[in-house]
Amino acid sequence: MGARPEQASTVMAQALNEEQAPAPGGRAAEPAAESAGDLADSAAIRQSLRQPEQFAVLYDRHAAVLHRYAGRRVGDQVADDLVAATFLAAFQARQRYDLARASALPWLFGILTKEIARRHRTERARFRALERAWSDRPTDGLADQVAADVSAQAARGALAAALARLSPSERGVLLLIAWGDLSYDEAAQSLGIPVGTVRSRLSRARRKVRQALGGINPTAVTEERP
Secondary structure (H helix, E strand, C coil): CCCCCCCHHHHHHHHHHCCCCCCCHHHHCCCCCCCHHHHHHHHHHHHHHHHHHHHHHHHHHHHHHHHHHHHHCHHHHHHHHHHHHHHHHHHHHHHHCCCCCCCCCCHCCCCCCCHHCHHHHHHHHHHHHHHHHHHHCCCCHHHHHHHHHHHHHHHHHHHHHHHHHHHHHHHHHHHHHHHCCCCCHHHHHHHCHHHHHHHHHHHHHHHHHHHHHHCCCCHHHCCCCC
């Protein structure tokens, strides 16, 4: 993953330990009905209501994806804190999870999005820094590659600037779909909004970013770290 998930893992362990106190009479916890690898997310959550340690299945499956997404938006160091906060909040709210939804990833993305929103200044500052970094980055290579390198770097810098100028709601929808790889339905579930609202926000965000890039398709610009 290129980043450190240890902090989130530690938080999960602490939360699990708090709920694993022996039941009255010293009765041992019941054995899991299925192996962790066979459990759907919803089944793991259901089992975690009686066996809290089963919630770790979600961490093992989804922590890397969430960290990678958060790292692109706010940087790896802040992402450590956000992913830890996301899983702690999810663990505490698991009784309210809709067990009809087999995959918990959209739900986790929704919690993470709220955590990122609390750091909106950090995210904007990161995109501004990326804009400056790509604008100032020297190009290396053969003469016939320089022009292409300059154009690519300029596009990345413009993309970072455009993302910084989007409203939080527009940026959230755009990046959940573009970087989080969620469907429209999953993005709607994550954000707790109708699919039609997802479509309208995404349309506005794409239009603004495309204009900032001089008509270039935003998906054609690769996002790399300087």
